[in-house]
Amino acid sequence: MNVDINNLAGGAMAERINRELKKVAENVMDPNTKADAVRTVTVQIKIKPNDARQIGNTEIEVKSSLAPAKGVPTQFVFDFDKEGKAVMKELNLSNDRNQMAMNDAGDVVDGTGTSPSAKVVGLYK
Structure with a gap:
């Protein structure tokens, strides 16, 4: 069995991964965020088979977790x-x-x- 993830959902999954990776890159380069904070990109594929177990409705979710902006110090x-x-x-x-x-x-x-x-x-x- 081979599933081509580049063409999965008509290429939409790869497109969304790239969109989230762009957000990560922008967040890393933002001087208002902590440089060494960990950023993540998560791909979740949910599959719900029908009763006959022949077709599975599928939802692909791609999301990122970015570093928050640093606090602004004052007194x-x-x-x-x-x-x-x-x-x-x-x-x-x-x-x-x-x-x-x-x-x-x-x-x-x-x-x-x-x-x-x-x-x-x-x-x-």
């Missing part, structure tokens, strides 16, 4: 606002939320880009 700082509610903000100027810096306008800001005087309650006048 958040957490604190309480003036009303005592928990708040968070992305840390975008340094790795230390208490490190002072200067923004593009020349104002002194903390690691979240907020003026430290805006956070002080009961500031002396």
Whole structure:
């Protein structure tokens, strides 16, 4: 018995395998995915014979399992606002939320880009 898989289902199986392999190649070359993650291409041939066992309805399924996109790193700082509610903000100027810096306008800001005087309650006048 020989089944020519290149011509199986009128060549549709080979076409689908190549389509999934193209997805794998694109996923491997995507810098947003982990380089050494395992990718797979699975071919599943389901055959359901009739009661007389003379004909089998067949379904061919080809699918790929790709590497997910890498996470995008960032950092958040957490604190309480003036009303005592928990708040968070992305840390975008340094790795230390208490490190002072200067923004593009020349104002002194903390690691979240907020003026430290805006956070002080009961500031002396």
